[in-house]
Amino acid sequence: MNRFEAGVGQDSILEVRVKLVDSEPEIWRRFELRDSLALSQVHQVLQAAFGWEDAHLHRFITSHPFAPLRPVDGEIPEVPQWLPQQGCEEPGDKPEEDCSLDQLLALGHGAAFYEYDFGDSWLHRLELVSRRPADETSPPARLIDGARRGPLEDSGGFPGYEEIMDALDDPGHPDHLEYSAWVADLTGSVAPFDPAFLDIPAANRALAKLF
Incomplete structure (x- = not known):
């Protein structure tokens, strides 16, 4: 069995790397x-770890949802997606309640995608690293x-x-005060917003409350 195949008859811990596609x-x-x-449950994990508010629709897909599809026998194949029932x-x-993480990654040969908020389209790529x-x-x-973060x-x-982020970094930006107030209201803090900060212990405390 290779690392992309689902485990049979045993419980496994999967090391999975998740990145936000196009983030730089x-x-x-x-x-x-x-x-x-x-x-x-994976949806809840990703929401907690990335700081999302679970305020929008989401889905799981085994392939990039915006990549061009190749016709099969002259027809565009239907791509399955997993949603709340x-x-x-x-x-x-x-x-999505009827599919496990292991099954999804096996179908995607070790990778899959999670899209959150179909308007902003935050696309996450999940990659199996080890088991x-x-x-x-x-x-x-x-x-x-x-x-x-x-x-x-x-x-x-x-x-x-x-x-x-540009407006927050520049006190002379015409929208600096407006965005500063919006971010303070959204985060519940008037502290300077640091996009590079990631609080792993806090994220793990949030994950522990899910189970």
Whole structure:
């Protein structure tokens, strides 16, 4: 069995690296995750670790959702996506509650995508790094490394987020005061906003509350 195949008859801990596609500098997280986590639970893990507010729609996909599709026998193939059960409306929609992390990564040959907020389209790429047997002390989810905090909710994708960061960095920017007040209201803090800061212990405390 290679590292991309689902484990059979054993519980495993998967080391999974998740990055925000097109982030520069790269925004990423490295997790240890139990292979049996349902995608609905993985959604909660990613929300907590990237600082999202779970205020928008999301989905899981095995391939890049915006890459051109090659026709098969003259037809564009239907790409399955995993959504909350109540959001499944199309023939290719599958309940995220019924699919495990291990199954998704096996279908994607070791990689998959998670899209959050179909307007801002925050696209996360999940990559299986390694697998090891689980033991009784292994938590279901643990953040072991990463870089930079997640972008601000409802900031307009990376172009909007970068515009906000530029305004915050420049007291002479015409929108500096407006964006400073907006960020303070959003974060609940008047402290200077540092996009490079990542509090791994705080993220792990949030993850521990999920299980």
